[in-house]
Amino acid sequence: MVFPSRGCITCKTRRIKCDSVHPLCSRCQKAGRDCVWDQNEEAGLLFKDENAFAQGKPRRPWKSKAQEVSGPEAEVVDSAVFPVSSSIPAEDKALQFWLNNYVFRDDEVPEFAREYNHYSIACRDIAQHDSSLRLIISALSHAVFGRVMQLDESIEEAEKLFARSIDTVQRETLRLSQSNIDELLLTTMLMADYKDVTDKCYARPNQDEVSLLNLDVTGSQIWKNTCHYDRATDLMRQRQQNKWTPNLFLDRAVRRRLIRVCILRGISVPEWLRDGVKFGEQGPVLILDSIMVRVAALRERSLCLFLPKSARFSTQPHPGDLAAEARSLDAALESWSAALPEDWKFTTRSGSTPDPTFDVPIHVYATYGHAAIWCRYYATRLIVNSIRNRALSVMAQCSSQMLSVASEQDTCLGNMASLGTDLCRSIPIFFTSVTTEGNPTAARGTATNDDIICVNQEIIPKLATLLAWPLILAINTDNIPEFQKQWLENKLKSVANALGDAILETVTEQNELKF
Template sequence: MASRGCGTCRKRRVKCDGAQPICNRCQKAKVKCDGVQNSFLFLNENEYAVGRRKRPRGPNVKGSSIVEKQVEQQVEQPNLGKDLVIFETSSTTPVDSVVMDLDNYSILPALNVPLEDQAIAYFSRHHETPHGMPEMVQGHMRFAFAGWILSSNVSILERAVSAVAHAIFGRARQNQAALSAGMAFYAEALARTNTALRSPQDATNDDVVLSAMLLSFYENCMMDRKQALLEDNIRRLASRSFAHHDGAISLLKLRRQHSDRTSVSLQIDKLVRRQLLRTLLLRSMPVPMLLRDGAQFGEEGIALEFDRCLVIAAKLRSQNLALNLDSTKPALSDSCEKMDSIRVLLSEAQALEDTLAMWALDLPMENWYSTYATEHDGQAETKDRIFGDMAHIYPTVGHAGMWNRYRVIRLITNDIMIKVLSALSRSQGFDQHDLVKTINSRISRLYEELCLSVPYMLGLIGSRPVATDMPLMAKAPTSFKEAVTVTNASLLCWPLAMLVTATYVPKRFDKYLTDRLLDCSIIIDDGVLERIAVSTRQPRPALSAT
């Protein structure tokens, strides 16, 4: 059965949305649309199956010629002009169905393929959402794709997606024309976003909040990677790069004041909030009152329980920074009020650690992972990316991302406990040697578990072996840029960025985590993460509270 699409899209070998009289793909590419055929064409495959006819090599040339002949017989569509956009998509069409169409979207090498189509194809292929990803780790990017498909050529979201697509395509292919086009799209999207923010009604549109997140993505991508970065500028750099996220928080506040929002808008708010919470944690900032209750944004079940732990962790991390517990200087003169605050912080951190431990134990067994011995192909590149001689296998990469976010929150909590005990020891001779030893052991185990998950997430190892006693074979891909999708690598970026910027990291994990952050930053074309990874390749304080 032939695909239902216009003749132009079939000739260009791109996905057609089937809109009439002019499809959106041709409208965006500014090419003439041959129109969509009115009926399906059934090809008799039985003729080939029983041997009556010989199947031609390559693509179904005969079927394509039949379709082209039928299209030519149709009445030629009038030229309606490039400014007219016609949407035939129903308002009840599920967004997921639109996103799934992008999984098959590809462009074959050709001299006449527009630069915009090449950039969008590269972007969509590397940002596709893996199948079976747990709901609690899904992000807002899939709605950005869906909105881009349904948007007009001059919408804010269309400009923002085009800016990011051209930027990452230009960096990956070293295409200066794509980089220049991306910069022009970015400037236009930024100007349109600022204009929309002046109108309370326009500011609450889905396109505006999604564009704000994409513009932040663009700025991270285009960060100058060669510029030197000092250690004390790392936090400041991260804060500046998330300026658009601060605007997104204000947008969510405006959107929450409207009671007649669609289910898609509510879902976008939930996914954008998840990203904002991780940003606040990275910046050691508390979660604003507006964002603290995940239940109001649609979180439920195990996702809601973990969400509450994340909000508490952000508060503790902010209090740790305010109390200056990272200082290694003696604190004998600390006031009684400060010492009371430190003790309360220790109590709250211990309670959060207990809650997180119970959260993992309550997870259904289908979310758990297995540990296997590994063997590699003998190449130094493969050996360096495998931590030790063991590795984890998860149900999906999304499950690995879920576990690593959980491990990072526990590591943050235990790191705070170590700092508190160290401060108490310096100021009052508070001796809890056994407790410190237990926490250090727990921290090392969590770091090791995270490191063992990395090979699976980067596609260095395959699926589960047939026999449980068989080792996993590890082999590095020829190119990480082509073998690992941006979605998979992005699930590692936040956990690694949180850990490599921590005060205390066990020496046996430090270099491995920093090198893998550098790998992920190259895969997703994030200049900020790359500079952080390069700048943190230096000795750290020892992991101790005594």
């Protein structure tokens, strides 16, 4: 008989030590991975039958990690290696630039913070040479390379490749099936990224032409190319309706982005997409996920608060109901942060920064992924308190309620000042380099007490992707202290420049969203 070591299959596959805690070991919990156990070990049995080779059967062929498939289903891909393929020619500088600067390796962020582009190269390697996925990856890499490096020929090549990808994806969609839905889902989301990079700023309307009745508080002109997000939502819906085997890793990454887009656009999350449990979310991420779904619904219902009193109708939500829902959500968010496990919490350190406008301690987190989730938490609470304060302001227009809401408005403003401070303290870690005993190391999200944290002016593009959404929310939120808002606007400009993102530049310059 063979006596195996204790431990989950996930840790064994990754060749790391497991503490054998059932049903979710500490390493999987911390990294946000699915903790998979052998059936015998779950039952407490410490022995197994001899392996196939010992029984006289031929050995299985060796497979590299790049070929391995993790998870209970063969269709669920979660590459455990740095996502740069040997099939990519070394002379393709644009693609290498995109991979090195925009795509996280497994060891850089935990699963719960990964973007969908993390899974694009594994799918690209098995896609046809002329597939829409290969075309859009090439188009996107040329677009970001051309904008950052200011190379017109690369931008022109991106436009040609994108046009070809549009034609190709339309043909592939006619043959939608279990076998190609992952490629099409990734293609669609990367097309949205491409449009973010390449779309030109729209002309700002003349202030004389803007009335209270046509204020674009959701930035519909900015998000005019939302068809790709809508198409991605439809693809996920079809996967569910057809009962095709889900790719939980990819589906989670796409769904997280779609929820954040819903909040920006001021629309509710579709009902079938709301339950994170169906997509394998768990722990603190699941709890925050469910709250953000509620926030999207509140933002949609609160848009009526921007209308003048004469334009409001009896069918629209009452400001008192909106204030009560915002109050409930703020309490839920506060409870979420208070109940986090120890390894999710941060420490506060002093740092060395060249920015004279920022002279406060810095929050340091276990990983960049944890820092990103905390930044989303701060930004989400900011807009919840902003909506709450706006609803109370509308109620205060009635003289009989003016005094009754004044105290709660003061609470909202105090919350927003505190949240703005915490967000400002969390941003610098994404701009840092860490020095240990005089030796500079790569920027990272952790630091020991012996490390010297130096805050830089520039940010790596893939770290910038983690900051874009919370910064958009923060700078478009009313009533945060002006000096915080200006500092956050400068950081969003740095993020937009690092990403070469035209849409972010528009948001920064025109500042027309309202929360």
